[in-house]
Amino acid sequence: MSRMLRGLRIWRAVLTFLLFLWWDSQAWTYRGGPTPERRAARQQRRARWLTAELLQLGSAFIKFGQLLSARPDILPAGWVAELASLQDSVPAFPFEQVQTVLEEELGPRCAEVIDLDPVPLGAASLAQVHRASLRSGRQVVLKIQRPGLDTLFRLDLEVMQQVAAVLQRHPSWGRGRDWPAMARECRRVLLRELDFRVEAQYAARFRQQFLDDERIRIPAVIWEQSTRRVLCLDYLPGIKVNDREALVEAGVDPSAVAEIGAASYLKQLVRFGFFHADPHPGNLAVASDGALIYYDFGMMGLLSDGLRRRLGSMVRAAAARDSAALVDEMQAAGVISKEIDVGPVRRLVRLMLNEALTPPFSSNVIDKLSGDLYDLVYGQPFRLPVELIFVMRALSTFEGVGRSLDPAFSLVGIAKPYLLPLMTSSGSGSNDLFNELGRQVGALSSRAAALPRRLDESLERLEQGDLQLQVRLGESDRQFRRMTLAQQSIGQSVLLGCLALSAAIVGASVRPLWALLPAAAAVPVGMGWFQMQVRMRRDQRLEQLPGSNR
The missing domain is CATH 1.20.5 (Single alpha-helices involved in coiled-coils or other helix-helix interfaces)
Incomplete structure (x- = not known):
């Protein structure tokens, strides 16, 4: 019975979410007309509702929301921004359960843990963190997984698979997307996060990258006290990275902290290709001597050599403001489908480059660039790699933190020496540039x-008369497409009206239950009409862009 109730609760949230999307797409639902400001305000309210709903659904859906924030091709930019700030904060579970998990996981080794603080330093959907000491005198923190989480995760992931299968069978929602594959990837990532041994390996690898950098500190793993459900790390206290007043009181220069953070992240991307994918202020702190401390290594990103080389080509094309070359590189990387007309895409990329890369650079250039990128990919034939989205999001986060610490902070200036290796292909030297x-x-x-x-x-x-000349008039093509969509929309509107009238007539007869038949038939027709309206509005927005008639 509990499984059924859980499934119904999840399906209710999914159907409500789809209803909101349909309602917000209707112009008549906006009092005074659908202005961009009204649309943005309503999107923000919906995004907040979705964030709150995911928090109520629990652990698996909180993590699902964080993964969904890396898919701006599925959700509008406003939704993505809200989900990107999703940080789970839930009540702590009882201390008796903490002791039970420790005894089950550590066995006799549990005797090595002393002075375990019953009050957690923090509690989240997956685990909570307690400070403790070892008999050797070493100060540590213990990340302890919530009891019964594995069973709940598997139940929620099973319902996710069912939702994905339904979405994939829909003729419009399933076009160009592989929802079951997304659900399988979500399942793989979430089940991996339940194994704290994986996070321990990530933490050790990440710490190895910065052993020679005194400005960066990562807690060491105590392997003897770490298991699948318990992670033991060194205790490294610090001041929250965005608490400027506390940093100043401690004698730490906030501007230096901002530069250290940005430089460390750029080093992760360019030099190592292994980076912290969730660097929100809750996972960053500053030591008393000004060193930056990283916490929480459950979500890490890895840039393959191939993607790093492709990024180098994209950086070179972007630096030259060559929109055609940049679009070609994006197609070669599989980011853009090769079967589409790249003319409108190239125009959008050119506008984005001119706005973002024209001096003087604004202090939030990365934030604007990522916002433009999210607007570009939503509803378009783009498939951005998840790692690339995490990169943009993390850089944008560091940019925001830097501005809070130093109003004159400029990530572009700090990035120059780190982008030079990318400018010379894969970063292995100037020979790559000559080879290119x-x-x-x-x-x-x-x-x-x-x-x-x-x-x-x-x-x-x-001479033989076999040469054919094809002339394409962009404005004529657009007018023809508009006419076609308008005719299809009118036809679907008439059909919807007829079905609604039929349902009303049958509902007033002696057998009102038969009214469900035309009502059910109206559902797919209404969904198709809704998709048609979205396409017409999207084409209208593209034509209103500067330079759209060129």
Whole structure:
């Protein structure tokens, strides 16, 4: 019975969420008309509702919301921004259960833990953290998993799979998306987070990267006291990174902290390719001597060598403001589908580059750039790698923290020496740059050598009457597409009206239950009409962009 009630609770939240999306897309639901300000305000309210709903649904859905915040191709930018700030904070479970878990996991080794503080330092959906000491005198913290979490996780993930299967069968929602694959990936990531031994390996690897940097501190893992449900780390106290007043009182320069944080993250990306994917202020602290402390290593990102090389090509194209080359690189990386018309996409990329990369740079250039990127990919044929979204989100977080510590903070200025290796391809030296120039010269010479042959073939086809000239008028294409969508929308509106009238007539007859048939038939028609309205409004927004008639 409890499984059924849990499933119904989840499905109610899903259906309410879909109803909100449909309601917000209707112009007549906005008093005074759907202005951009009214749409943004309503989206913010909906995003807050979704965040609160995920918190109420519990552990698995809190983590699901954090993963969903890395998919701006599914949700609008306002929803993504709200979910990105999702930090689970739930009541602590009783101290007796803490002691029970420790005894079950550590066995005889539990005797090594003394002075266990019954009041937790923090509590979250997966675990809570207690300060303790070891018999050796070592000060530690113990991250202890909530009891019974594994069973609840598996039940929630099973319902997620059912929801994904239903969404995939829908003709519009399933187009271009693989919901079951997303659910499987979510299952893999969430079940992995339940194993604290994985987080211990992440923490050890991350600490190894900064052993030679005195400005960065990562707590060491005590392996003897760590298991699948218990993680034991060194206790490293510090001041919360965004508490500027406390930093000043402690004699720490906030501007230096901002620079250390940004530099450390850029080093993670460019030099190591292994980075902290959840660097919100709750996971960052500052030691008394000004060193930056990282906490919580459950969510880490890994940039493959191939993606790092592709990012290098994208950085070079962006620095040159070559929108065509940038779009080509994005297609080669699989970020953009190769079957689409890249003209509108190239125009949007050019506008984004001109706004974000034109001096003087604003203090929140990364935040604006990531916002533009999220607006660009939503509803478009983009499939951004999750790692890239985590990179943009983390950089934006550091930028916000830096501005709170130092109003003159500029991430672009700090990033220059770290972007130079990317500018020379994969960062292995200047030879890569010469190799790239040589490749481009070779490609240019090949095209030049083939030019006479291609010209001769074209003249021959012209003489034979086989040469066809295709002229594409962008404005005519847009008008034709608008007319087609309008005709389809009118047809669906008439059909919806007929079905509604049929349901009303049958409902007033002696057999009112038969009214469910036309009402049920109206559901898929209404969904198709809703998708049509979204496409028409999206095309209208694209045409209103500056330079859309060029």
